[in-house]
C-alpha cells in the first residue's frame with residue numbers, strides 16, 4: 001500500500017502536489033481542526049455543503065466561538081481555502097469527516113450527514129488515502145456504516161486505503177485546552193490504519209493515544225460524555241432533596257472536593273445543554289437497546305433527572321415569588337445567560353429554552369439578558385435582549401442566573417435585582433437564593 005500520508009511534504013492548496021488534508025464540515029469541530037493543521041504547516045482545504053459558509057470563510061469571517069475573524073484571515077493567508085467542490089478529494093492524502101450527528105426521532109444519531117459525506121469520499125477515495133471519521137456516533141458506525149460505502153468504490157479498507165475513527169473532544173470556550181494540547185484518541189480499522197492516522201494527528205496534536213480499534217475509539221467518546229451526564233444527574237437529584245432538607249449542597253461539594261483522590265466535583269444546574277452531554281449518551285443507550293434488547297439504565301435515569309431540572313427551576317421560582325407575595329402569573333422573570341454554557345454564543349440544546357417554556361406555562365412574562373446574544377430564538381419567536389440590564393434587574397420580580405458569564409458582576413446582580421435566583425451557585429451574597 002502507498003503510505004503517502006506519513007511522508008507528505010509541505011505544499012499549498014492549488015500547487016500541483018497532493019494536499020495533506022481535506023476537512024469535511026467546517027463547524028465548531030472542523031474549523032479549529034483545520035486551523036491547527038494549517039498552523040503546523042499542512043496544506044488543508046475545507047469542504048462543506050454550504051456555499052455561503054465557504055464564501056464567508058474564504059472572506060475571512062468566522063462563525064464559531066473559538067475562532068476570531070483574524071484567525072480565519074490568517075488561515076486563508078497561510079493557504080487554507082474552503083470549497084463545496086468535492087474534486088479536491090482526488091488530490092488529498094487524508095480526509096477527516098466532522099459533520100453533524102443530531103438526534104434522530106428514534107433517539108439514535110441521525111447519520112444522514114455522515115453517510116452523505118462518506119458517499120462523497122467514496123466517489124474520490126484512492127489507494128493510500130486515509131479516511132477518518134470524527135463525528136460523535138454509536139460504536140460500530142465506522143465499520144458497519146462508513147466502511148461499506150467506501151468499499152463500494154472497489155477499494156478495501158486496511159488493504160487499499162486506511163480507515164480510522166478519532167473522537168472530537170473540543171470544549172468550546174475553554175481557554176486552557178484546545179486542539180493541540182488535548183490528547184487525541186485514534187482507533188484504526190487495522191493496526192496499520194491506527195499507525196497512519198496517528199502519524200497524521202501527531203503533526204498537529206501533542207499527544208496521540210492509539211485505541212484497540214474503531215469501536216473502542218467510538219466508545220471512549222461516549223464513556224466520557226456518559227460519565228459527565230450521570231454525575232451531573234447525581235448532583236441535580238441531590239440538589240432537590242438538599243433544598244428540602246435545608247442543606248447547602250454547594251458547600252457539601254466544596255468540602256467533598258478537598259479529598260485529594262477518588263472524588264471529582266460536579267455541580268447542579270438548570271439542566272444540561274450543548275450538543276454533546278444531553279445527546280451522546282442517548283446514542284449508546286439506543287445502540288444497547290437496538291442491538292441487545294435491554295436498557296442502559298444509568299443513562300435513562302440520568303436523562304430523566306437532568307431533563308426534569310428546567311421544570312424544577314420554574315417551580316422553585318414560583319415558590320420564591322409566592323414567599324414574597326407575588327403571583328408568578330402576574331410576574332416578570334429576567335433570565336440571565338441563555339446559551340448552553342457561559343461565555344460562548346452557541347444556543348444549541350440550551351436549558352434556557354425549557355426553563356422559559358415552563359415559566360411561561362405558569363403564566364410568567366419572560367425577558368432575557370445575555371452578553372453574547374442579541375436575539376434569542378424561543379420556539380417560533382425571536383426575543384430581543386433587554387436594552388438596559390440594570391433597569392431590567394430592578395423591574396423584574398425575580399432574576400434567574402442560568403449562566404455565570406464572566407461579564408456578569410455577581411455582587412452587582414445580587415444587589416440590583418429584587419431577588420436573584422442563582423442556579424449555578426456562583427453568587428455568595430446573603431440575599432441570593434441558590435438552587
Ligand SMILES: NC(=O)c1ccc[n+]([C@@H]2O[C@H](COP(=O)([O-])OP(=O)(O)OC[C@H]3O[C@@H](n4cnc5c(N)ncnc54)[C@H](O)[C@@H]3O)[C@@H](O)[C@H]2O)c1
Pocket residue numbers: 024025026027028029030047048049050053098099100101113114116117134135136137168169170171172275276
Ligand atoms: N461542537 C462541539 O463542541 C463538539 C464537540 C465534540 C464532538 N462534536 C461532534 O462533532 C461533529 C460535528 O459537530 P459540529 O459542532 O462541528 O457541527 P456544526 O453544525 O458546527 O458544523 C458541521 C458542518 O458540516 C457541514 N455539513 C453537513 N453535512 C455535510 C456534508 N454531507 N458534507 C459536507 N459538509 C457537511 C455543515 O454545513 C456545517 O458547516 C458532531 O458529530 C458533533 O456531535 C462536537
